């Protein structure tokens with residue numbers, strides 16, 4: 001067992017776990033943050049995406065030991081003071097999700113992209129979200145929502 005300290009959505013957490021436990025299971029099972037989804041478990045689908053020190057990170061393929069001292073943001077951490085993130089607002093406006101399973105990971109990729117590029121092109125979006133798989137094929141609406149969020153200050 002190892003004692004790991006990390007910040008999750010701005011809150012300091014210290015947990016005692018096996019050091020090779022994937023961050024995904026610490027988030028979901030230890031901390032109860034079930035917005036981050038398990039898709040493939042092998043770093044291939046993006047359903048488990050979170051931000052680690054601002055970078056998109058596959059939580060299923062990230063041993064929690066490597067998160068010691070890091071700052072993690074999950075889908076639950078995007079809302080600020082009761083207000084949804086502009087990307088989440090745009091998602092609702094464009095009615096993006098179908099089954100919804102891939103969507104938290106998509107949104108985490110989208111928010112990270114908008115921090116780097118305030119007004120991304122379709123090509124930028126395709127590139128940044130190329131590792132996010134959606135079996136329902138919501139890609140067109142995802143692009144529309146990211147453009148709308150960019151217009152509405154989505155880089156916050």
Ligand code: FES
Pocket residue numbers: 037038039040041042043044045046047048049058059060061
């Ligand atoms: S569940 Fe992590 S990339 Fe698919």
Ligand code: FES
Pocket residue numbers: 097098099100101102103133134135136137138
């Ligand atoms: S909305 Fe169903 S997998 Fe993407």
